[in-house]
Amino acid sequence: MIDQIKVLGRAVRVRHWVKNLLVFVPVFTGHEITNPSLLWAGTLAFATFCLAASGAYLYNDLRDLEADRLHRTKRHRPLAAGTFSVSNARILIPILWLLSLGIAWVTLSPMFTVVLLIYIGVSGLYSLVLKQLVLFDVILLTSMYCLRIIAGGIATGLFVSSWLLALSMFFFLSLALLKRYAELRENVGNGGVALAGRGYLPEDAEIIRTVGPVSGYLSVFLLALYINSDQARTLYESPALLWFAAPLLIYWITRLWLLTHRGVVKEDAVLFASHDPITYVVAVLVAVVVYVANVMGGVAS
Numbered sequence: 001m002i003d004q005i006k007v008l009g010r011a012v013r014v015r016h017w018v019k020n021l022l023v024f025v026p027v028f029t030g031h032e033i034t035n036p037s038l039l040w041a042g043t044l045a046f047a048t049f050c051l052a053a054s055g056a057y058l059y060n061d062l063r064d065l066e067a068d069r070l071h072r073t074k075r076h077r078p079l080a081a082g083t084f085s086v087s088n089a090r091i092l093i094p095i096l097w098l099l100s101l102g103i104a105w106v107t108l109s110p111m112f113t114v115v116l117l118i119y120i121g122v123s124g125l126y127s128l129v130l131k132q133l134v135l136f137d138v139i140l141l142t143s144m145y146c147l148r149i150i151a152g153g154i155a156t157g158l159f160v161s162s163w164l165l166a167l168s169m170f171f172f173l174s175l176a177l178l179k180r181y182a183e184l185r186e187n188v189g190n191g192g193v194a195l196a197g198r199g200y201l202p203e204d205a206e207i208i209r210t211v212g213p214v215s216g217y218l219s220v221f222l223l224a225l226y227i228n229s230d231q232a233r234t235l236y237e238s239p240a241l242l243w244f245a246a247p248l249l250i251y252w253i254t255r256l257w258l259l260t261h262r263g264v265v266k267e268d269a270v271l272f273a274s275h276d277p278i279t280y281v282v283a284v285l286v287a288v289v290v291y292v293a294n295v296m297g298g299v300a301s
Contacts, residue, residue, distance in 0.1 A: 011061075011078040011089070012054035012096070018274040020049040022145060023152030025168075028287075030158040031235070031294055038156045044107050045155035048100040048116055049148060055096035056123035058089045063127045072186075073266070108155050115151045119144060134199045138176035145172040161231060167222045174216030174253060178269045181208045182260050186267070209261065216253035220246050241293035245286045252282045 009015075023045040032038045061068065061079045068080035078084035097120055104113040122144060131137045146168050153160035184205040200208075223246060226232050232239040255278065259265050265272045273279040 007078050007083050011058060011084040013057040016053065016057065016271060017050045019270050020046050020053060020148060022148035023049060023155065025149045026153040026156055026158040026160050029164055032158065038158070041108065041155045042152060044103065045112065045152055048104045049151065051096045051100035052116055052120050055093045056120065056127065058093050059124060060127040062086065062089055112151055112154045115147060115154060119147050132199050138173065138180060141176040142169060142173045163222065163226045163229065163231065167219045170215050170222065171219035174212050174219065175269045177208050177212035177215060178257060178260055179267060181205055181212060182265050182267050184208065185263065213253065213257045217250065220249050223249070236293045238293050238296050241289060241296065245289045248282050248285055252279065
């Protein structure tokens with residue numbers, strides 16, 4: 001029984017649920033982290049996205065079944081390895097999606113349910129055909145990250161600013177490009193000619209390695225512009241203190257790309273970051289900076 005639960009957990013990629021914590025971003029940026037009712041709404045949003053994402057992961061693995069069986073590492077996934085049956089996956093996918101939509105409709109709001117439905121539709125189309133379109137695939141990955149933040153704002157009733165969305169777009173585009181660069185690097189290192197099912201060629205790695213970090217730095221640039229905005233002066237007592245977050249983010253982005261170039265980050269940057277102690281140190285320091293900027297008055301901006 002325990003082994004079956006472990007296989008199920010791997011099949012629905014429970015360890016990837018950390019990505020759905022993005023629904024709490026509006027609670028954090030809105031300085032409502034101690035509000036129990038908003039935290040509960042965020043928790044419900046998190047749960048529905050976990051169910052929806054697990055259905056999407058299973059559907060993606062069904063679509064990639066043959067390619068995964070030939071892949072050096074993906075062949076160990078439960079569906080590709082045969083430890084989780086295809087028939088069970090086909091039954092479980094609609095159950096997970098319908099359950100997530102049902103919970104969203106009953107406990108949150110119709111608007112949130114619509115956003116969740118859009119997420120399911122986009123992720124399904126991504127697995128079906130869109131991930132084969134060069135560059136369009138990373139834009140879709142970026143949009144799915146941003147959809148989580150938008151959904152978190154709808155679930156909690158908190159405003160998601162254009163600043164936050166623009167910063168998030170460039171930040172997650174950098175991580176999506178990093179994912180493709182890591183896959184290309186791994187594939188080329190194993191003698192691959194092209195990235196199977198993705199449309200990328202080995203020579204594309206250089207341009208991705210150039211554009212990816214720049215996209216991440218653009219997100220920091222947007223943070224710098226935000227610090228001097230009217231919205232920041234309204235929301236923070238001392239917005240100038242947010243400048244201390246900029247070098248922390250630059251360090252984190254550069255380090256992640258450096259580790260990927262060295263072959264330490266194999267595929268999923270977000271998953272790697274969730275197990276990386278340095279990421280947690282940087283996250284805590286950024287949280288401290290945001291807190292101090294919020295409560296400490298008298299610092300000129």
